[in-house]
Each structure stands twice: as structure tokens, then as C-alpha cells.
Amino acid sequence: MGMKKDYEDIPGTFVFDADRSREGYHLNQFCISLGKQVNRDAFKAGEEAYLDKFPMKPEQRQAVLDRDWNRLLELGGNIYYTSKLAAFDGINFQNLAGLMTGMGVEAYREMMVKGGRPIEGNRYKSEWGEEE
Amino acid sequence: MARITAGVGCSHVPAIGVAMDTHITDQPYWQPVFKGFEKSREWMKENKPDVIFLVYNDHCTAFDASCIPTFALGCAAEFKPADEGWGPRPVPVVKNHQKLASHIAQSLILDEFDLTIMNEMEVDHGLTVPLSVMFGEIGPDEEWPCLVIPLAVNVVQYPAPTGNRCYNLGKAVRKAIESFDEDLNVMVFGTGGMSHQLQYKRAGLINREWDTRFLDLLTEDPVFASQIPHVEYLREAGSEGVEMVMWHVMRGALNDEVKEVHRHYHVPASNTAVGHIILENV
Numbered sequence: 001m002g003m004k005k006d007y008e009d010i011p012g013t014f015v016f017d018a019d020r021s022r023e024g025y026h027l028n029q030f031c032i033s034l035g036k037q038v039n040r041d042a043f044k045a046g047e048e049a050y051l052d053k054f055p056m057k058p059e060q061r062q063a064v065l066d067r068d069w070n071r072l073l074e075l076g077g078n079i080y081y082t083s084k085l086a087a088f089d090g091i092n093f094q095n096l097a098g099l100m101t102g103m104g105v106e107a108y109r110e111m112m113v114k115g116g117r118p119i120e121g122n123r124y125k126s127e128w129g130e131e132e
Numbered sequence: 133m134a135r136i137t138a139g140v141g142c143s144h145v146p147a148i149g150v151a152m153d154t155h156i157t158d159q160p161y162w163q164p165v166f167k168g169f170e171k172s173r174e175w176m177k178e179n180k181p182d183v184i185f186l187v188y189n190d191h192c193t194a195f196d197a198s199c200i201p202t203f204a205l206g207c208a209a210e211f212k213p214a215d216e217g218w219g220p221r222p223v224p225v226v227k228n229h230q231k232l233a234s235h236i237a238q239s240l241i242l243d244e245f246d247l248t249i250m251n252e253m254e255v256d257h258g259l260t261v262p263l264s265v266m267f268g269e270i271g272p273d274e275e276w277p278c279l280v281i282p283l284a285v286n287v288v289q290y291p292a293p294t295g296n297r298c299y300n301l302g303k304a305v306r307k308a309i310e311s312f313d314e315d316l317n318v319m320v321f322g323t324g325g326m327s328h329q330l331q332y333k334r335a336g337l338i339n340r341e342w343d344t345r346f347l348d349l350l351t352e353d354p355v356f357a358s359q360i361p362h363v364e365y366l367r368e369a370g371s372e373g374v375e376m377v378m379w380h381v382m383r384g385a386l387n388d389e390v391k392e393v394h395r396h397y398h399v400p401a402s403n404t405a406v407g408h409i410i411l412e413n414v
Contacts, residue, residue, distance in 0.1 A: 007362070010371075011333070011334055012332050013329065013331070013332055015290050015366060015371060016288065017290040021289050025197055028196070028197045029196060032196045032197070035193065035214075036215065037219075070332060073331060078331075079330045081192055081197070083217075088217065092147070093402055094147070094402045094403055096330075097335035097336055100331065111336055112336055113400065115399050116337060116338025117329075117334065117336040117337045118338075119339040119342070119368060122334055122337060123367055
């Protein structure tokens, strides 16, 4: 058994620790490869063929093809990596957050302009009616 | 002798760089962000550093998941702005004070901080956005007004170094700089933050009250601030708010007593609370 994780009770959040890093390694390495133009060109030319270079799990590969942003995080992706795939699609950080929160781009932007998501009611999973 | 005169804390939101690079800083959305840096730019002109020791985090640009150094010191002659997925920022190449950087590396390692030494490195918005907000628009064919020594800190994969470790590293950085035999005005920048969460269903979290307390503590009770545990940053300031541990390196490099000469706080820039503070050694 590893160490007890004191951050697992934070709602709506994945802390990118070693366990997640291990699980998401090839997915994240694929995403970060899109930081280079030559790779963006190759991915654009054929997503399936380009993805063959990265030995990720079938469900991770499917989440990439589906652009299922939350699923990517659930499967070990990290936002600094998955944001490169979003950037490839022309989606910036703020609009990506709009998609991940399920609020939509406009409502999310409006929330941020009004001061962001408040901390009250958002500290613990129990406040979201979720189990720890 | 080289001396540390001041510290700067500053967010490094990529969208701030994009706003400057696309010349939209006068738009109503951005104007309040940049208004708070007007005084800072004047202050930089008056206090003209020779070297900035700039603590930042790389966003999987120089270091992807294959290699994750906790502390990596830039010792190369220069650092090119990286392509982060949308082309490199149109800003100058960052030039190092190579002799001071290697002196700091040696001093820190003998002080038992086991650094990674980078003799080739590209730098991303984490490093160039703070320079841009503090110096203003400078084109790619011009030069930054001073030399920069980058220290990249891992805050992407948990755990980042503790606040305590960062604070003590700042003290060791000061010892290293003050033992360098050249008359240099050195400033230390701590960057990142403030409260923000970029990911998943809690994205958009902002905690103004917590950020304000952090800034107060940083000035008045830095040792107490350095003891804040990771889980408090993650819970109270958002999963990416843990970047603020880097501000403790800056604070550790300053005197125990400092003068806060400027503070700026604004929500939002994209997903993030923008925080900024200038502390002078007195």
C-alpha cells in the first residue's frame, strides 16, 4: 500500500500524482508531442496512424479520438498535456474549462468575470454529495 | 559584490502573454489586469536590475513526462522562447549571466540542494510572461533589459517541493549570489498562481480571501507562510494554485523584514486570479 492521500476528498479535481502519471504516461506523451509543428502536421494528416506511435490503452485512444476531455483526465491525462490536444483543435484553456465543467463556454466565461467559482461548498466531496 | 535588492511575485497566465502579443491590452477585459503593472514598469525602470533570478515552472515544454526534475537551473548562454502548441511568443531570446548561474549551481549543490543543471533549454510562458508584464512590450528583434537566470520548479506532477524547501532554497540562493564577486543588482522573481484550477469539474475556482491572506503572510510572516501544506493549496487555491510554493523561493532570498512597495490583485485573467507584489529589502 502506498501513502494515504489527503487530497482525495477534494471534489471535481484530479491531483496528478505518480499513480496518475504512470497510468497516463503514453497518453500524455502523445498530447505533448503536439507542441511541435511537424507532429501537428502528422496528426492532422491522419489521427489513427499518428496514434499508432503511442502504446496507450484502447480507452485512452478512444477518448482522444472522441475529444472526451473529462475522460482523458479520468484515464491519467493531465491538463497541461491535454491542453495541447485542445490547442490543436483551436480550443484555449478557458474554453476547455467551459467544456470540462459542463457549463459551456459562455456561462463559464461569465462565471469567471463575476469572480470565479466560489470556495464555499467546493472544498469537500461530501459537499457535492459524493463519496470520498 | 552581487546583492539582492528586491523580490517580485507575479502570476504567469499564458493568456496575458497572448493579450500583449496580439495588442488587445486596452480591451475592457484586460485593461484592469495591465493597469496594476503600470507602477511596476516604472519601478523596474527606476530600480534597473542587472540580473533577474527567475523562479517559474515549465509547463511540460522543456520537460515532458519522461523527465521531471524538482529544481532545474538554467546554465545555458541563452534560452529561446518555445513553441507551446501555438507557435513561439514573439519576444526576445532570454540571455543568461552564465558565470553567475554556474556559481549559483555550485554553491547550491554544496549547500545540499541537488539541482539539475540545464545547458540546453527552451523557456515557455512561465518565464516570459512575468518579464513581459514587468518590462512591457519588447519585440523579438530587441533585447530584454537585463540578464535572466531561470530556475524551473516541478509543480506539474505531485508533489511539488514543499514551501519550506522552497523557502530554504531561497536562503541558499541568497548566500550564493552574495558570494559572487561582481557588482550586480539582482532581483528574484517568484511566479505562478494565484488561486486557479484549470481542470475537471471544479475548474474556475477562485479564492480571493485565501490569496489575500497569502500575500499578507508573504510580506509579514514568511516562515509561517512557508509551512502551508500542499493539501491546503490544492483545496483552497485550486489544483494549479500549488504553483505558489515558488513564491517562497523569492521570499526566502530576501531579508526577514521587507517593505511592500506595490500590490495588485485582479480576477480574472482567463481561469486565474492575477496576483502581484513587489518587496524591497530594507
